[in-house]
Amino acid sequence: MKPSEKAKGRKKKAEEKQQDILEILKTHGATIYQDLDNGRFPKLSIPSRSVSNIVYDKKLRQYILGNSAAVRSSRNSSQLRSFTQLMWLAFFANRLTKEKKSSTLRDVYYSSQAFAIEFEDQSESDNIIVDLEAVLSKPREDFHIFPEERSSIFGDLNIEYTIPGYEGKTMNLSNHPDGYSIGPSLTTAELLDTSAEIVIAIEKGGLFTRFVEEQVDKKFKSIIINTGGQAPRSTRTLLKRLHDEMGLPIIVLTDGDVYGEHIAMVIKSGSANAAHLRELTVPDAKWVGVWATDIEKFKLPTIPMTESDIKRCYDLQKDPRYQEGIWKKELDVFLRLKRKAELEAFSKYGLTNITDKYLPQKLELAKSL
């Protein structure tokens, strides 16, 4: 396939996606309209997100919602308000999607006021957004609501925008050394081509900059992504697309502690919070470090774990995903050491030690994982 045809095909896909959302929204809207017109109180079935309904699917390698669902009825006076909020959000999402406008969680909260819809606080409106995700089984990015926090990307990747006003415009993501912020326009852009052979997701902004400076992209033919701690959902979507659409392996590099391990796990298999969504995980993503065993192996400077670090270890031991492989092994070692190390710990052996020595070893190792 020639690149142009390929792009055309992708564009069609993006439009299909939009049509898909609009279609689902219209179907729900029509049902409710009919109910009202026939003198019935409309209601919606919302998959339950309570802990008891979140189960781990071994085949999908992620948490999913079980079968139980709650009916939210406009007849019930205690649900009437939240039903109306949900309807408003569907209405708002419909407009956003139709007009190809982007919004954020916070923006949604403030926009509600223009429609006489009251939310107590932003967390209430955030919850309604998750409700709508669950009803539609679509991530909020699909209906144009994006996270506030931005992570960034750098590397040889050509993209083509699909957002209004930029349609058809292309960009190479290695043109700007600070990296490109992963916002709505990048998330919805088509991925054209790349010379990279791997994606390195790194937990920290400081190391991201170091990697750019050290030309890790060129040296290791990689695309570098800064997750900025726990990866935002748009970043996870992008990681998934890089893996699925471009066929690139994903490796994750985090601090040497239990939180770092879990950042990698969320990229790989999602979080319980997003159990209602299926398009956010990269089951093949690999965590390459910093492992607990690396702390000993590389004699890294460490600090002791806190009470909450240790508690977190015990919590994760109960998680079905931590029952085998390196996930279980490293967790056990963390618990044994009761110490942790930062990515920056390698600076002890020189500022470029991490890119010169550690990274190549780990990339090599990743092939065998």
Added chain:
Amino acid sequence: MSSKEQFNQISPSEFFYSNRDLAGFSNPTRSLYTAVREFVENALDACDQKGILPDVHLIIKAVDPDKPDPKPYILTVKDNGPGVDTEHIPLAFGTVLYGSKFGLKQARGMFGLGATMAILYGQITTNKPVVVKSSTDGQTQDEFEILLDIQKNKPVILKHTKKETSKQGLSVSICLEGDYSKAGSKIRDYVYETSLITPYATITFDDPKGEKFHHARFVKDIPPPPTIIRPHPHGIDVERIRRMIVESQFEIPVIDDIMIEKVRKDLGLSKKNLSFAAIMDKAKKKWKNLSRQVRVVVALMSFLKMDFEKLSKIRIEDLDVSNKKLSYWDFGDSQSKVVDIDPESPYYKQLTNTVQGEPLTTFLTKRFQRIGPTTAVKFAEFAGFKPEKRMGTMSNQELVQLSDSLQKFEDFQAPDPTCLAPLGEEPLEKGIKKFFNPDFTAVVQRPASAYSGFPFIVEMGIAYGGDIKPGGPHVYRYANRIPLLYDEGSDVVLKVVNDTDWGRYKVKGEPPFIIISHICSTRIPYKTAGKENVADRPEIERELRLGLQFLSRKLAAYMSKKGQAEMAKKRANLYAKYIPLIAQFSTELAGQKKDPNYKKLLDEEAIIET
């Protein structure tokens, strides 16, 4: 008093003069308020006693309106009561401790003492006399101007005139130092609250600033007047017993010509000279209709064995009951003579009763309520007295013992409440509704109870919503139909109200809510002489608590009903607010042009709710 020079007796006037703050005359503000109260209460009491629907007119006028407070005011209270007889006016208004209210029954004031105190206070501060206008028949009116001689506790009449009138009633006017700018709000509250608890009275108040406060009666029936009753043994003390004994004892009458003439007349023997035996016969037949004095004379004659002729020539010297001897001076023989008195004679008892008083059991059954002959004998045994013990022979020590035992003996029945005059549930409820126009009212009259031998009845009312200001419960306290306005904090009613957890009765926040309590008793246990707060006797506290609980439960029922109605309304509003929004959003989502017809949903909702 035997020791002559060391002690100077002071008159009651002097005593009250030096202790006037005891009775509520401590400063110009309080004094003006207390004076108003005393006169208004006297007027209402006088009307109540005669079953007259009261018309009371209170006027306060500044002598010199331009002077700053405190300054002299003229206080006048007029009523349409029975008035006071001409001969009683000087004593009633010109002496302290002269009154007609000494009987045991519920009244606002006890002795009319407060009014004389007010007069006294007025005289002290302005040196002006009290002006009393009284008409008992609605035709002639006495007008007196009286000053009080404080040292002698005697009235000094400055002026007395009579004139024609068309109205029965009493008007009392005094000039006194007062501070209306400070006392005004309390006086207005007093008038307002009095008219609530006295719904059968019309009360008018002309205040010094020219404002008129008129509270017309809204109940036409006067509550049944209380009856005067004998005291209950639990509510008695030594002094009271002593006074009762004096009342029950009599001297041997002096047998002079006038007395002999009277006895002859009563026996129907004015013109007849009968023999001794015939006289005795006649007396026996007429015994039932004879007065005590005559009976004593006949008894004496029976022992002396004399006819009227002989009787007129002696003088009784001594009746020695213990030795059963009667001695007399014989004018004819000019010597003293002695005769035996036979205890078996039916006349013996008559004589001993006279000089030694009644036997204990008779004393108890005749002079107390709730004591029958059986109880009297049981009590005598309990107290360690012979039942036939003569009251006149009791030593001081024995009197104390008797008094103590009367307090302690537990088999007396509870005091008779017929001496009480509660307002009644119906007038109370009517009053509350008229004054507060509330959304909810409940009243209760508790059954009669007693503390320390004094009967009492608690009446309570509760009201919610309407014209009542928020921030409740506002408590209106009454005792014997007097509003209590001062010293709220230490009152037993407040204690009971404050102990109540209103949340339990679904009353929350700053509720528009009032509580009225009315304690009726022959003696209200005021904490101070100022009659402002009621002490917490456990018996009274218990009745208040039970009354309030009963009312609170009714209030709770109302509140939850009200809550449900409000909830239903709130819900209906909720649907009216949200359903149109849902319609609007779904219209755009579904790509429709016209809103769905959701109106019937809202109507249906209304049907469900009702």
